Amino acid sequence: MNSPPITTHRFGFDRRKRLRTREDFARVYQARIVKRAGPLRVYGKPNDCGYGRLGLSVSARVGNAVTRNKVKRMLRESFRLLQHDLPNGYDWIVVVSRHEPLELADYQRLLMSATQQLERQWNRAGS
RNA sequence: UUGUGCGGAUGUGGCGACCGCCCCGCCAUGCGGGGAGGAAAGUCCGAACACGGCAGGACACGGUGGUGGGUAACGCCCACCCGAUUCGCCCGGCUUGCCGGGCGGAUUGAGGGACAGUGCCACAGAAAACAAACCGCCUACGUCUCACGGCUUGUCCGCGAGGCCGGCAAGGGUGAAAAGGUGCGGUAAGAGCGCACCGCCGCGCUGGUGACAGGGCGGGCAUGGUAAACCCCACCGCGUGCAAGACCAAGCAGCGACGAUGGACUGGUCCGGUCCGAUUGAGUCGCGGGUAGGUCGCUUGAGCCCGUGGGUGACCGCGGGCCUAGAGAAAUGGUCGCCCCGUGUGAUUCGUCAUGCGGAACAGGAUUCGGCUUACGAUCCGCACACCCCA
RNA sequence: CGGGGUGUAGCUCAGCUUGGUAGAGCGCGUCGUUCGGGUCGACGAGGCCGUAGGUUCAAAUCCUAUCACCCCGA
Numbered sequence: 001m002n003s004p005p006i007t008t009h010r011f012g013f014d015r016r017k018r019l020r021t022r023e024d025f026a027r028v029y030q031a032r033i034v035k036r037a038g039p040l041r042v043y044g045k046p047n048d049c050g051y052g053r054l055g056l057s058v059s060a061r062v063g064n065a066v067t068r069n070k071v072k073r074m075l076r077e078s079f080r081l082l083q084h085d086l087p088n089g090y091d092w093i094v095v096v097s098r099h100e101p102l103e104l105a106d107y108q109r110l111l112m113s114a115t116q117q118l119e120r121q122w123n124r125a126g127s
Numbered sequence: 128u129u130g131u132g133c134g135g136a137u138g139u140g141g142c143g144a145c146c147g148c149c150c151c152g153c154c155a156u157g158c159g160g161g162g163a164g165g166a167a168a169g170u171c172c173g174a175a176c177a178c179g180g181c182a183g184g185a186c187a188c189g190g191u192g193g194u195g196g197g198u199a200a201c202g203c204c205c206a207c208c209c210g211a212u213u214c215g216c217c218c219g220g221c222u223u224g225c226c227g228g229g230c231g232g233a234u235u236g237a238g239g240g241a242c243a244g245u246g247c248c249a250c251a252g253a254a255a256a257c258a259a260a261c262c263g264c265c266u267a268c269g270u271c272u273c274a275c276g277g278c279u280u281g282u283c284c285g286c287g288a289g290g291c292c293g294g295c296a297a298g299g300g301u302g303a304a305a306a307g308g309u310g311c312g313g314u315a316a317g318a319g320c321g322c323a324c325c326g327c328c329g330c331g332c333u334g335g336u337g338a339c340a341g342g343g344c345g346g347g348c349a350u351g352g353u354a355a356a357c358c359c360c361a362c363c364g365c366g367u368g369c370a371a372g373a374c375c376a377a378g379c380a381g382c383g384a385c386g387a388u389g390g391a392c393u394g395g396u397c398c399g400g401u402c403c404g405a406u407u408g409a410g411u412c413g414c415g416g417g418u419a420g421g422u423c424g425c426u427u428g429a430g431c432c433c434g435u436g437g438g439u440g441a442c443c444g445c446g447g448g449c450c451u452a453g454a455g456a457a458a459u460g461g462u463c464g465c466c467c468c469g470u471g472u473g474a475u476u477c478g479u480c481a482u483g484c485g486g487a488a489c490a491g492g493a494u495u496c497g498g499c500u501u502a503c504g505a506u507c508c509g510c511a512c513a514c515c516c517c518a
Numbered sequence: 519c520g521g522g523g524u525g526u527a528g529c530u531c532a533g534c535u536u537g538g539u540a541g542a543g544c545g546c547g548u549c550g551u552u553c554g555g556g557u558c559g560a561c562g563a564g565g566c567c568g569u570a571g572g573u574u575c576a577a578a579u580c581c582u583a584u585c586a587c588c589c590c591g592a
Contacts, residue, residue, distance in 0.1 A: 011146060020456060022419075055456065064168090066490055073148095073460055080147065081461090104461070 013080040019055030019091060028055070028091050033121055037114040038106075039099035044118035047091045054079045055093040062096050070101050078107040086112065087119035 019025055031045040047053065056075060058068045075094055079086075086092075092115065 013147065015149095018456075022456085025456075057456085064490070069460095069491070077147080077461055 011080055011083070013076060013083070017051065017053050017083070019053055019093065024053075024091065025055055025057075025093060028093050033118060035114045035117045035121075037110040038102075039097050040107075040110055040114065041095040041097070042111070042114040042118065043093040043095070044087075044090050044115060044122070046089055046122060048089075050089060052079075052083055052086055052088060053091045055091070057093060057095045059096075061098050063098070067101060071096055074101065074104055074107050075111070077104060078111050082108055082112060086115045090115070090119070 019028070028043050028045045031043070033045065034041055034043050036042075054076070056072050058072055060068075062068050062071060075096075079092075094111070
């Protein structure tokens with residue numbers, strides 16, 4: 001309580017940790033490794049950055065601009081808080097289909113299970 | 128008092144802690160400052176700005192449509208005019224519960240022209256647009272037949288009934304609409320046939336910037352509806368849109384067909400203007416190849432606030448103050464605590480206390496402004512209606 | 519962000535230009551044909567023309583707003 005947790009982890013989420021170009025997205029999509037988790041489809045592919053990066057794809061079918069923004073904020077916040085617990089060194093793309101927005105904890109749980117399944121799949125393919 | 132509808136105003140409360148996001152600045156591992164809306168929405172209008180070398184003319188096409196004003200401009204806003212609906216009061220008429228007129232209030236109108244022309248008006252109905260006559264009404268005039276009466280015995284007169292030729296458009300009926308309305312006179316019956324009032328048309332007068340209003344003279348009346356049908360008139364409009372466009376960097380590969388008073392700039396056509404071009408090929412079409420990175424445009428603007436003056440008002444002038452997102456796979460969020468508000472439950476010494484839930488609707492900048500339209504929880508204000516209470 | 523289009527029977531569409539009767543094919547139901555089914559033939563049901571206003575005597579059609587879906591543009 002009176003001693004704040006001393007952590008070496010930082011929970012920032014700046015522009016370097018996002019997928020920003022057409023090539024970034026195309027490279028992950030072309031790996032064609034995808035897991036479904038509730039309303040989310042998560043694509044994953046290892047990168048050589050040494051940290052995880054996130055890209056979001058939320059089409060207009062999900063809802064109007066307000067609900068799209070809300071979903072994207074939830075997913076970014078989930079990734080930000082979980083970024084040291086998720087499998088390290090991957091590029092992720094989360095594609096969202098139409099649904100009612102969920103709580104933050106639900107998105108965190110969905111993201112965690114999908115990324116762990118993807119890592120197992122990559123390890124099997126590598127070995 | 129409560130509820131509903133319409134119109135208007137406000138637009139997710141305050142403080143703090145931690146973890147974060149976008150932009151800017153600095154004495155730069157950090158610190159400081161700024162960070163969604165009234166509709167940011169729909170993209171329905173109008174502009175700014177950019178490019179098309181110039182942005183010009185005619186036709187076509189599209190838009191707007193009472194008048195005057197506001198504005199950079201508008202299809203927006205303001206004031207006024209006119210019409211429609213409704214309510215109240217007054218007057219007149221009669222068939223006494225309806226019709227007509229005047230005044231006032233409220234609401235409302237995409238509100239130029241239907242005597243420039245063309246088209247359409249289904250069904251019903253006799254007739255749907257230089258009127259006509261189904262039922263009906265009439266027998267005065269003309270004529271025929273029959274009955275009766277008269278005396279001057281006739282191709283006579285009177286009277287009555289019926290028919291024909293006719294007269295009429297009041298009433299019935301049809302329809303969304305039937306060719307001015309009401310009343311009186313008039314007539315064989317009727318009718319603007321005549322008159323009064325109202326309406327309509329023409330001419331001129333007065334008032335008003337004007338739409339228009341008022342009254343005068345003349346005309347018995349012609350001129351149905353539809354222009355959110357074509358169209359006519361007046362006014363406006365060149366096209367494309369920040370994915371406009373300017374610059375930098377990177378990268379590639381060409382091949383085939385067609386092709387000449389031809390092609391490009393412009394789009395629907397033509398004119399004007401500019402440029403390119405003649406088989407060593409302007410350009411068009413098809414196939415194929417390369418790039419999808421960066422900087423600028425990018426936020427100081429018909430800007431906002433306050434005061435003051437002018438104007439009925441929209442709005443405008445003057446003075447002072449302020450700088451208020453500018454990112455581009457695209458930011459303004461999450462967790463928690465306290466206060467505050469609403470509400471449920473329990474306790475209560477009726478002052479409150481404890482605890483649970485909720486703090487919201489419509490919705491988020493994407494070049495920028497001015498409008499319009501649509502969406503919207505709660506609170507407040509105004510109007511209308513309903514209900515309840517009191518008198 | 520900008521530009522354009524479509525909503526009509528269960529499905530695919532016509533009708534809208536020039537306003538008065540809502541139609542076609544497939545599908546569905548009943549009957550006939552057949553031993554039975556298919557094919558074929560006859561008859562029939564099924565529509566607030568996406569929604570809401572307006573113009574008109576009259577609107578699927580004309581005008582305005584709104585909702586949903588689809589396409590195109592560096």
